[in-house]
Amino acid sequence: xxxxxxxxxxxxxxxxxxxxxxxxxxxxxxxxxxxxxxxxxxxxxxxxxxxxxxxxxxxxxxxxxxxxxxxxxxxxxxxxxxxxxxxxxxxxxxxxxxxxxxxxxxxxxxxxxxxxxxxxxxxxxxxxxxxxxxxxxxxxxxxxxxxxxxxxxxxxxxxxxxxxxxxxxxxxxxxxxxxxxxxxxxxxxxxxxxxxxxxxxxxxxxxxxxxxxxxxxxxxxxxxxxxxxxxxxxx
Numbered sequence: 001x002x003x004x005x006x007x008x009x010x011x012x013x014x015x016x017x018x019x020x021x022x023x024x025x026x027x028x029x030x031x032x033x034x035x036x037x038x039x040x041x042x043x044x045x046x047x048x049x050x051x052x053x054x055x056x057x058x059x060x061x062x063x064x065x066x067x068x069x070x071x072x073x074x075x076x077x078x079x080x081x082x083x084x085x086x087x088x089x090x091x092x093x094x095x096x097x098x099x100x101x102x103x104x105x106x107x108x109x110x111x112x113x114x115x116x117x118x119x120x121x122x123x124x125x126x127x128x129x130x131x132x133x134x135x136x137x138x139x140x141x142x143x144x145x146x147x148x149x150x151x152x153x154x155x156x157x158x159x160x161x162x163x164x165x166x167x168x169x170x171x172x173x174x175x176x177x178x179x180x181x182x183x184x185x186x187x188x189x190x191x192x193x194x195x196x197x198x199x200x201x202x203x204x205x206x207x208x209x210x211x212x213x214x215x216x217x218x219x220x221x222x223x224x225x226x227x228x229x230x231x232x233x234x235x
Contacts, residue, residue, distance in 0.1 A: 033067055034135050038143070040067060048178040049161055053081070057188040062150045064188070068096075068142045069135075074163045076100060078170045079140045082112070083148075084156040085124060088183055093158045094123040098132035098142045099165045105132040107142055110170075118170065148188070157186040 033054065040054035051070035058065070068081035082095035095110040107130040109123050126147040133141050148155065159182045162173040173179050 033069070033141060034133055038067060040065065046159060046182070047184065048182045049159065051079075051159055051161075051182075053157070053159075053186070055186070057148075059189065062148050062152070063145060064148050064155075065145050066143070068159060069139050070159065070161050071137075071139045072099075072161045072163070073174060075138070076164050078162045078165055079142065080110075080158075080160045080162070080170075081142055082110075082158040082160075083125075083146070084158055084183075088156050090158055090160070090183070094125065095158070096127070096130065096142050096144050097170055098140050099170065100134065101165075101168075105134055105140065107132045107144065153187070153189045155186045155188065156183065158183040 038054075041056040043052060043054040045052050049070055051068065053069075054067040056065045057063075066081065068079070070079045072079050076099075078097055078099035080095045080097040082090075082093035084090075084093045086092045090112055091114050093112045095112055096107055097110055098105060098107045100106075108120050109127060109130075110118055111121050111123060112118050123146075127144055129143065129145045131143040133143075135141065160173050160179065162170050164171045
């Protein structure tokens with residue numbers, strides 16, 4: 001019995017640590033938006049620039065609702081989140097850019113046709129309900145809704161932060177590793193079988209009350225109890 005019990009315990013605790021590991025269970029309540037009023041189906045910590053994206057995709061009307069949060073590189077700087085319909089970098093991006101204008105937060109749209117041409121103007125897709133706010137911890141948040149193609153399952157997203165605004169025009173951002181690596185793929189739906197798809201699972205389930213983390217704990221507890229029952233049956 002002793003020789004079986006010890007290895008079993010090792011397996012037990014290994015699985016238990018895997019189930020409750022932060023890499024598998026991230027408490028999305030730590031990514032709360034100001035006010036805690038808006039709710040989104042998904043939220044994720046983006047890999048660079050200490051930024052987060054909350055989003056909900058409505059496949060019925062091909063609409064995407066987003067809240068992008070990041071800290072500008074200076075207090076009077078700007079933040080931006082964009083979709084690139086044609087490539088993976090900044091050139092060609094359709095951007096939502098937020099900054100303070102005379103003390104108030106504003107959101108403007110920019111069609112970035114090239115690295116040298118950042119022109120404010122209409123985007124290649126419809127956007128609405130654009131808002132922005134500044135938080136007490138020095139971050140800014142962009143809220144917006146946009147129309148995506150009916151058959152789109154993923155998007156090329158780009159995000160960025162900058163140092164300031166001059167005469168209403170955003171100043172160039174830094175070209176550090178984090179700035180140059182601020183792009184990636186945003187999955188809207190996940191294929192489950194040939195010819196079918198389903199809404200993308202939440203990278204981090206968003207719930208301001210912290211219910212997401214409690215649900216994960218209950219889920220882990222269920223499997224722990226099942227494992228204990230198995231150990232009792234074989235010992």
